[in-house]
Amino acid sequence: MTHATDPAAALRRLADRLAPLVAPRTIVTDPDTIAPLLTDWRRRFHGAATLLLAPASVAEVQAIVDIAREERVPLVPQGGNSSMVGGATPPGDGRAAILSLRRLSRLRALDPDAGLAVAEAGVILSDLHAAALAQRRRFPLSLGAKGVATVGGLVSTNAGGTQVLRFGTMRALVAGVEAVLPDGSLYDGLSALKKDNRGYDLDQLLVGAEGTLGVVTAATLRLVPAVAARCAAWVGIASPAAALTLLRRFQRATPALESFELLPAESLGAVLTHIPGTRSPLTGDHPWHVLLEVTADTPDDDPAALVERVLAAAFADGVAADATLAASEAQAKAFWRIRESISDAERATGPAAQHDISVPVEAMPRFMVEAAAACDARFPGTRASGFGHLGDGNVHFHVRAAPCTDPAHWYAEQVPVVSAFVHDLVVAAGGSISAEHGIGQMKRRELERLGPPARLWALRAIKRAFDPDELFNPGKLVTLAPDAPIQ
Structure with missing residues (x-):
């Protein structure tokens, strides 16, 4: 990856060059405004940034991407900042700018007859629910963070939730995507064509990419009839x-x-x-x-x-x-x-190693019991248990620290060992180390350790083709240098 020679100077040049092209509110340098965006929801990852860019239009996003590319400034897209894996937290070295999509908050269209809504990236999930319900329709995906989670984040992480059993993940509910690609071009796939046989499905490539291939600015989403x-x-x-x-x-x-x-x-x-x-x-x-x-x-x-x-x-x-x-x-x-x-209640009980994993549905009951017993035996004093979406094999598997454990020591020294043990059990059961939260930075090393070689080769090849300088959400999901440090 090519870094700017002087990151601080590059950030200043980016802000200066953008100033005549965007609205004043788009460029934010106030440390108190930026501070809440530097830490993930779980308070596990902490980054550094001196520049927050909050565009209110797709044109502003394109201008930001164009100039950031020229100045070699990495961009970290952020929506509701509710990632469970540090997927929207900037690197700790301060070289990146945060790209907040919250001001892209228009619901561009809602067609109850067609069963489609076009929502910008910053639309909050609960607001989408309310708008659809007013038209006697609903968007059939819900999760605990619905009051802060945004459409762009849900698309970028292929979010799941509690209704996957019938309607599927975001991948099944996205009919089209609009995104700004790393070269500054605008990909417009919002038309929701039933048939489109022009090669690779770029919409689905961007779903679940965690902002590493493009900045999702809007999505066409499928609606279903309201519940009678x-x-x-x-x-x-x-x-x-x-x-x-x-x-x-x-x-x-x-x-x-x-x-x-x-x-x-x-x-x-x-x-x-x-x-x-x-x-x-x-x-x-x-x-x-x-x-x-x-x-x-x-x-x-x-x-x-x-x-x-x-x-x-x-x-x-x-x-x-x-x-x-x-x-x-x-x-x-x-x-x-x-x-x-x-999740909130278990966080209040003390530190824990938390895992969002999936196994085949038929294997989930046995896994939940045997994996918990294996963890309790391997790590005396801890307590393991799982809960989750039985219908789709998604287990939220938590290993709670022994009483009086120092949280700093637990997360720095013990959690990596515990998580590696759990993930080995998951792979042995034919499962995935990430079911619905994504990889982010928390699971990147584990994906490199356990991911099938063909999958890792393909992920890196796609990343290299789209973003060879690794300017889009660096350090998340996959890197071109497997031994890159977790920021």
């Missing part, structure tokens, strides 16, 4: 194996099963302890819990009756031990608040 009725149920079960049996029964009974979340009793306990206003949905104690949701697109369907019927059979043969159905929308939201608060 839904039934959320909380089920107490004995084991993950029983949960898989229950999942298969619901899948046979209906194509409208949208979510099937599995969590252990200790995750529920962490939420009840650390998240005010939460209460257990069931009165008894159960080692494992399932939160499931079935929806209906028309008023004629009755999802509650279907859920009751499947659960009645599950009770009869011992697959499920207890259950309650949400009696109101407020109660359904209370169920989901528990699920969406697990």
Whole structure:
């Protein structure tokens, strides 16, 4: 990679050259404004930057990319700064400028008949939800950070969430992408063609690229009819194996099963302890819990009756031990608040090595039990457990530090060893070390260690073709120099 000879001077020249081309608000040098953007959501990664660029138009993005390329200034695209893997945190050497897409916040179009919305990169997910609902449509992807996560970040990380079971990840929900490429050109793929056989699918190449191949400025997104009725149920079960049996029964009974979340009793306990206003949905104690949701697109369907019927059979043969159905929308939201608060609650319990991984669905119950036991045996005093989206094999697998462990020592010395052990178990099970959070900088070395050679060769070849000087989100996902330091 070719660096600017004097990074500080290059940043000053970039700001000076941009000044006559962009609005004054686009160029930010105030340290207090920049400071909150230098640390990731988990507070694991800390960068340095003296220049924040916040364009309000695609033309401004192009101007920034053009001049940054000429000045050899790396750009770190950032949306809601909710990355779980340090994917939007600038390098620690201060040579990069942060490129915030938050001001690109227009919903350019929403066509309820076509079932499509064109949203700019800075549109917040919850705002997109509200706009679609006003047209009796919905964007069927949701996650705990919906109040801060932006469309550009969701596209760039191929976000998942709790409705993947029925509708898929962002990759399935993106019908087109607009992006500024490293040479400053604008790729416009927003037309959402049903058939387009002109070679490589550039839209899908940009989805999940984590800002390393282009700056996503807008996306055409697929909408589905608004929910006419839904039934959320909380089920107490004995084991993950029983949960898989229950999942298969619901899948046979209906194509409208949208979510099937599995969590252990200790995750529920962490939420009840650390998240005010939460209460257990069931009165008894159960080692494992399932939160499931079935929806209906028309008023004629009755999802509650279907859920009751499947659960009645599950009770009869011992697959499920207890259950309650949400009696109101407020109660359904209370169920989901528990699920969406697990990460916050577990963070409050103390330091942990957190892993977003996936394994084949059929292997997930066994993996959750055996991997936790293996970690507890290998690292005495720690406590391992997993929760996640059973329907798509996505496990959020956490290994919590032993009591009184110094957090600085834990993250610097022990977490790399723990994570390597967990990732080895994942690969042995035929899984992936990243399910929905991406690689960012946190998992880059592990991808280099464990990634199949053909995949790594292809990733580097694509990066080299698009961004040979590594000016787009340097140090994330993949580098052209495998031994490059984590910033």
